């Protein structure tokens with residue numbers, strides 16, 4: 001990013017949560033882009049910022065028009081100006097007259113935010129003509145939107161082809177995400193342990209398959225563990241199960257054996273007589289749960305076993321909670337794993353937390369400062385770890 005005195009078109013992820021009055025409730029994503037924006041401003045560039053906000057194409061007004069009031073990026077202008085410490089101009093369209101005129105007039109050190117890229121259906125379609133219109137506004141293209149790097153959209157991927165290799169770059173956030181993901185994927189220190197949890201096996205099949213090629217240990221917890229328990233012939237009461245994934249669960253167990261990977265399932269569970277924080281609970285073996293009871297968290301023995309595997313690891317990847325951590329009676333297993341990850345990190349392990357719910361879980365444990373890296377891009381990180389090429393990355397690295 002050694003550009004100076006240029007008009008830099010930069011794609012960021014300002015897809016922030018808003019309340020009913022369209023006030024920002026969490027500005028983490030804006031903050032995350034600030035170092036890149038500041039660095040570019042210090043080098044005397046003019047910044048033309050592109051982002052999406054929400055899903056305006058899916059949530060249109062009754063008459064079929066875009067709900068501008070709800071999805072306008074105007075909502076982030078004043079917060080961005082405050083965080084950046086500089087005024088922010090706003091274009092009321094994305095590639096129309098207002099955008100092009102303001103982009104033309106923009107001076108070094110100035111910042112222009114374009115209206116929501118997803119106001120155009122061409123954005124998600126990855127449309128070339130639309131990408132070209134965007135590209136025309138700048139001399140240089142920077143992509144700092146890791147959270148949307150797995151989408152082949154016009155402003156995240158297609159646009160890159162209109163810039164030669166020396167006129168495009170990753171932003172600092174993108175760079176950090178990729179460097180940390182690479183630490184896990186390429187030459188990890190061993191033992192390498194993956195912890196996979198969450199609701200469904202079906203969401204994580206590709207991830208587990210890919211990880212079995214790389215890890216020494218894989219720990220499976222959360223709702224998905226009961227499909228494995230059932231596959232092994234256990235009884236699981238009314239625990240979450242995907243009956244159509246039982247064959248697959250068995251295949252994954254076999255694949256783990258073949259690859260010499262230790263696969264750990266929770267020996268015991270906290271079971272409950274309803275999906276409710278006021279439910280009656282007890283500890284039970286995970287493979288002998290009686291009818292009317294469901295496993296909602298890993299038990300004490302599982303916590304101890306998982307912790308000892310985690311604490312002797314040198315590389316740790318964690319995606320998905322160990323139980324229904326949103327309800328306090330079933331949050332202990334996830335918390336125990338969070339503590340073990342933090343402890344291993346304090347002993348020199350590299351730990352990467354990826355995925356929305358595991359990030360919420362580590363924050364809930366108050367241990368976010370004690371792990372090596374927390375990814376901001378749930379879907380993008382997952383696809384990277386699954387071994388897929390991210391269009392947002394390929395756009396920059398290819399000619």
Ligand code: AMP
Pocket residue numbers: 197198199200203221222223224240295296297319320321322323324325326355357358
């Ligand atoms: P995911 O989005 O796949 O990472 O799944 C996260 C969700 O899985 C969270 O909302 C958890 O409450 C849920 N979950 C974790 N363990 C269980 C379980 N044993 N039974 C039902 N849901 C669970």
